[in-house]
Amino acid sequence: MPLFIYIIKKEILDALRDGKSMATALFIPIVFALSSFGIPHLIVAMQNDSKAITLPIEGKHLITPLVAYLEESGIKIIEPIDNPEQAIIDRKIEMILIVPEDFPLQFRKQNIATLNLLSDHSRTKSAAQVARVKGLIQRWSMSTGALRLITRNISPGIANPVSVNSVNVTSDQRVASKILAFLPMFILMIAFASGIGSVADMASGERERRSLEPLLINPISHSMVFFGKWAAAVCITTCVSFIGITLQFFCIKMSPIAQLGLRLEMGADKFFTIFVILIPIICFVSALQLFVSFFARSFKDAQSYISLIMILPMAPGLYLTFNSGSAELWQMFVPILGPTALFVDIVGGDGATLLNIAITSGVSLVCTGVCGLAGVMLLKREKTIFG
Amino acid sequence: MIQVSNLGKTFGKITAVDHVSFSAQRGEIFGLLGPNGAGKTSTLRMIYGVFRPSSGEVTIDGVPVHKETLKAQKRLGVLPDGGSLYKRLTARENIRYFGELHGMSKQAIHLSIEKLSDILGMDNIIDRRTAGFSQGERMKVNLARAIVHNPDYVLLDEPTNGLDVITTRAVRKLLLNLKAEGKCVIFSSHLMHEVANLCDNVGIIASGRMVVQGNIEEIKSGANAETLEDAFVHYAYGNEANALQE
Numbered sequence: 001m002p003l004f005i006y007i008i009k010k011e012i013l014d015a016l017r018d019g020k021s022m023a024t025a026l027f028i029p030i031v032f033a034l035s036s037f038g039i040p041h042l043i044v045a046m047q048n049d050s051k052a053i054t055l056p057i058e059g060k061h062l063i064t065p066l067v068a069y070l071e072e073s074g075i076k077i078i079e080p081i082d083n084p085e086q087a088i089i090d091r092k093i094e095m096i097l098i099v100p101e102d103f104p105l106q107f108r109k110q111n112i113a114t115l116n117l118l119s120d121h122s123r124t125k126s127a128a129q130v131a132r133v134k135g136l137i138q139r140w141s142m143s144t145g146a147l148r149l150i151t152r153n154i155s156p157g158i159a160n161p162v163s164v165n166s167v168n169v170t171s172d173q174r175v176a177s178k179i180l181a182f183l184p185m186f187i188l189m190i191a192f193a194s195g196i197g198s199v200a201d202m203a204s205g206e207r208e209r210r211s212l213e214p215l216l217i218n219p220i221s222h223s224m225v226f227f228g229k230w231a232a233a234v235c236i237t238t239c240v241s242f243i244g245i246t247l248q249f250f251c252i253k254m255s256p257i258a259q260l261g262l263r264l265e266m267g268a269d270k271f272f273t274i275f276v277i278l279i280p281i282i283c284f285v286s287a288l289q290l291f292v293s294f295f296a297r298s299f300k301d302a303q304s305y306i307s308l309i310m311i312l313p314m315a316p317g318l319y320l321t322f323n324s325g326s327a328e329l330w331q332m333f334v335p336i337l338g339p340t341a342l343f344v345d346i347v348g349g350d351g352a353t354l355l356n357i358a359i360t361s362g363v364s365l366v367c368t369g370v371c372g373l374a375g376v377m378l379l380k381r382e383k384t385i386f387g
Numbered sequence: 388m389i390q391v392s393n394l395g396k397t398f399g400k401i402t403a404v405d406h407v408s409f410s411a412q413r414g415e416i417f418g419l420l421g422p423n424g425a426g427k428t429s430t431l432r433m434i435y436g437v438f439r440p441s442s443g444e445v446t447i448d449g450v451p452v453h454k455e456t457l458k459a460q461k462r463l464g465v466l467p468d469g470g471s472l473y474k475r476l477t478a479r480e481n482i483r484y485f486g487e488l489h490g491m492s493k494q495a496i497h498l499s500i501e502k503l504s505d506i507l508g509m510d511n512i513i514d515r516r517t518a519g520f521s522q523g524e525r526m527k528v529n530l531a532r533a534i535v536h537n538p539d540y541v542l543l544d545e546p547t548n549g550l551d552v553i554t555t556r557a558v559r560k561l562l563l564n565l566k567a568e569g570k571c572v573i574f575s576s577h578l579m580h581e582v583a584n585l586c587d588n589v590g591i592i593a594s595g596r597m598v599v600q601g602n603i604e605e606i607k608s609g610a611n612a613e614t615l616e617d618a619f620v621h622y623a624y625g626n627e628a629n630a631l632q633e
Contacts (some may be wrong), residue, residue, distance in 0.1 A: 006487040017475040017516075214470040214532070218434050218488040219460040236551070382438060 002222045006203030007228025008235065013200050015236055016096045021197030025236070029194045029244030037251035040179060043270035045261045046128075052128045056080045059099035063115075075133065076286035084118060094126040095119035095133065097286060100316035110148065125375040129345035147257075172206050180252065184320075184343035187337070188276060188313035191282050194240035194288055199233045203293035214387055222379045226290065230372065241282060245275050277357055279337050280364035284335065285309070294378045297387060316340040324369050326350055332359040335367050388412050388448065389434065389540055389571060395442035396429050397428040405595040406443065410590070411571050413539065416562060418586035419575040422623050426595040427575040428468050431544050434573070435465045447540060461489070464538035466529055466546055471558055474518035478509060478528045481517060483631055489536035496535065502522075503531040506564065507557050514555050523554035530561065543574035559585065579616040589615075593623040 003075035015021060066079055081087050084096040085166050098116040106113035115137065119130045146156035168175065204210045215225065249271045257264045289306050316337040327341035327350075338360035342352040343368035378384050393594040396404040404426040411417035417428040421427045434445050436456040445459075452459040479500055484608050486496035504513050507527040512520065517528060523556045526546065534541055545564075552601045562585055566570050576582050582589060583603055590600035599606055599622045603615055610618035 002490055003490065006484065010484050011482075014473055074531050162547050193418070208472040209474075211473060213437060213467050213591070214465070214485075214529075215488075216437055217460060217463070217465045217467065218485060219457040219490075221457060229621050385437060 002224075004228035005222045007220075007225060008232045011198075011229055011232030012235055015198040015363055017200070018198065019203060024196045025240045026199050026243065029190050029240060029247055029265045032190060033177075033247035033251045036180070036183065036186070036248050037255050039182070040257050041259070043179065044256050052076060052236060053132060054078055054093070054256065055095065055133055056084065056096055057097045057099065058084070058095055059101070059103070061101050062099045062101075065144075066140055068138055071131075072240065073136050075136065088118060088120050091123075094123075095130050097133070097137075140311065144238045166361070167191050170348050172263045173265060176257065177344075177348040179257060179260070179262065180264070180266070180347050181297065183252075183347055184312060185249065185317035186248065188242075188281070188317070188340060189238060190244035191278055192285055192310050192313050194244070195237040195286055196303060198236050199286065199289040200293050200296075200299055200302040200306060202229045202232065204291055205295045205299045205345065207385065208299045209296075216385060222354035223376045226372065226376045226379055230290050230375075233290060234282055237282045237286055238279060241278055242275065245271050245278075249306055265349065266347070273346055273352060273357075274343055275338050275381035277342055277352065278359065280361040280368070281336070281339050283368040284364040284371065287368045287375065291375040292377065294375055294384055312336055313340070320344055327352070327356060329356070332356050333363055335363055337365060346363060388430055389573065390441070390446045391430070391434065392445075393443035394433055394440050394619060396426075396433060396438060397441045397623075397628045404433070406439075407592065407595070408443075409590045409597060409600050411540075411573050414566060414569045415462055415565050416572045416585050417574060417591060418575070418582040420577075420579075420582060420589060420619055420623070421575070421592035425592045425623070427592055429595075430544050430592065431465075431573070431575060435463055435467075436543055445477045462539050464534040464536065464541045466543040468534040468544035470521070470529055472517040472528055472532075475516060477516050477525075478513045478531075480522075481528055482532045483533045486535040496507060499535050499537065500531070501591075503535065503571075506561055507531055510516055512536040523550050526550055526554060527557065530545045530558065531607045534561075534565070538579055539570055541570055541572045541574075543569055543572065545575055545577065547576065555581075578620060579614070586613050591619060591622045593625075598622045 007047060053074070054076045055070065056078050057063075057067065060077065067072060068203060071077055080098075081093065081098060084098070087093050088095065096118045098118065100114065100116070103113050103115070112233060117130065117134060117137075122129075132244070142160075145159060149156050206215065216222070217224070249266070249268060252264075252266050292305045292309065293302040296305050317336075317340060319337065320340055321336060327338070327345050331341045332338040342356055346352055391407060391409050394407045395402070395441055401413070404551045405490070407426070408431055409417070417432065419427050419520070424441070429438060434447075434452065435439045435460060435572050436452045437452055447462050450462070451457045476484070482500050482503070483496050486499060493593075494497070500513070504510055507525075507530060509531065512524050512528075517525065530543075530546065544615070546562075547558050550558065562572055562574070576584075586603065587602065588602050589606055591598050591606070600611060601609070605621075607615060607618045610621035612618040612621055
């Protein structure tokens with residue numbers, strides 16, 4: 001049996017018995033799975049909240065038709081309260097509509113009649129409710145204006161010469177996938193975070209414990225030692241990533257996305273494709289983390305450096321947030337960015353072509369080779385063995 | 388035979404080992420003595436192939452260590468200074484791991500562990516995880532791990548340091564067994580009585596140089612000393628020791 005197999009066996013056994021590392025490795029997939037389950041629930045809850053907007057109106061007897069229109073649109077009209085400005089600041093009410101005394105006069109004279117809608121502009125929670133009330137008042141104002149024009153035999157089109165008809169050409173899946181915009185980054189971060197504890201332990205931890213020197217006295221080459229440790233890290237990270245992706249599958253399946261009026265198909269086949277694309281990234285990440293861990297002066301340093309590598313999956317995620325669209329060929333040649341773009345496409349329903357998967361996997365494997373070679377060279381240095 | 392010829396090692400401007408030469412045969416226990424920082428550990432590290440010499444050469448049965456490191460390491464069993472165990476593995480798993488890395492079969496590893504466990508008195512700890520082991524228990528497992536593959540040459544860096552009487556006896560018994568089996572043992576130590584009782588030949592290193600080597604009697608008579616300790620002080624500290632005594 002090749003000797004590196006024994007290193008893999010030993011490292012996996014050692015990692016499995018390291019309760020703290022394993023708990024840390026599983027913590028992130030569980031937290032992300034709960035997020036995937038919780039975020040759609042939160043959005044549904046917020047939407048349900050928005051259906052019951054309460055609007056106090058001061059002087060509602062002055063605008064009875066608008067009050068009726070608002071009530072028809074699901075707004076609950078209540079009596080005004082004293083000192084409304086303070087009430088908004090104290091968060092007793094979200095907003096108040098104040099009808100000036102001269103409103104009926106101005107309205108009848110067909111001048112511009114002003115209504116005052118008081119709210120706290122810094123409060124993001126009430127922004128959607130305020131926008132909805134404003135929108136309804138605007139719509140009532142426009143239809144009233146149109147009726148006035150019709151009674152004068154003037155086409156309402158005079159007041160609205162141009163109308164923009166917004167047509168959505170993207171698939172329902174792509175629209176719905178926006179709710180899972182975080183998913184590609186979650187999956188990459190699971191792959192980056194799963195091995196932090198065990199990789200640091202098997203490289204700089206081994207040196208700090210002074211067990212690296214006895215290991216290297218055995219008749220096994222430095223490259224086999226590095227390869228064995230790398231393969232063990234890949235096995236551990238792949239298993240944790242598989243658990244993470246499976247949890248995502250079940251959590252997204254159970255989340256109430258349909259209640260938002262969205263149709264999102266995230267079947268097991270899509271998660272399987274994501275997992276297949278993830279494996280070369282895991283190879284790359286493990287080699288990079290192992291290299292960094294051997295480079296670090298101590299176990300603590302190694303954990304800090306490896307944690308910094310966590311920024312890597314965030315950068316493409318942010319780029320794709322501001323430059324979203326279907327994956328482009330050049331992106332496949334950029335490590336991490338290519339797979340992230342493919343994940344976005346898979347979640348969005350566009351899928352990933354075999355060519356793109358092959359290119360991005362090839363790039364990840366080339367990066368793995370470079371990190372591996374650098375790691376072996378590092379391991380051959382006396383300074384690396386003895387610190 | 389282990390042949391060390393003109394071995395040198397420098398770290399930047401510091402010379403740790405300076406043209407050290409000696410040889411050790413099968414069936415011989417060779418003691419390497421020297422004060423702290425004299426270059427004993429650096430010399431041993433070059434012999435077992437983790438340090439690359441700045442000059443000179445080491446051969447084991449004619450195999451040059453730094454050209455054919457893995458081939459040479461197959462012949463070696465090494466207990467490095469301060470070498471540590473995997474604390475989440477049991478003593479048996481620690482020993483088995485090194486046996487596997489030497490390409491031993493499962494059966495051979497099993498038999499070897501049973502034999503070493505018996506010699507070193509490890510029956511009560513062999514299936515316990517090594518976290519929390521005493522220094523003596525750790526040393527026993529380290530020793531067993533170093534020689535599980537029944538090597539022809541055994542290098543031990545301060546094997547009896549900090550051990551209690553019983554463990555020291557077990558180590559002494561093991562070294563004598565190895566000698567009786569025709570193995571070559573090189574060990575470094577600070578303990579003069581240990582060296583005087585066990586070693587056939589001794590080399591004293593001071594400031595990176597081999598200042599004297601030979602059998603115990605030769606070394607004592609060369610320094611005109613009654614004990615090995617006096618001879619060691621004479622060779623290792625020279626005038627400095629005389630000045631301190633005055």
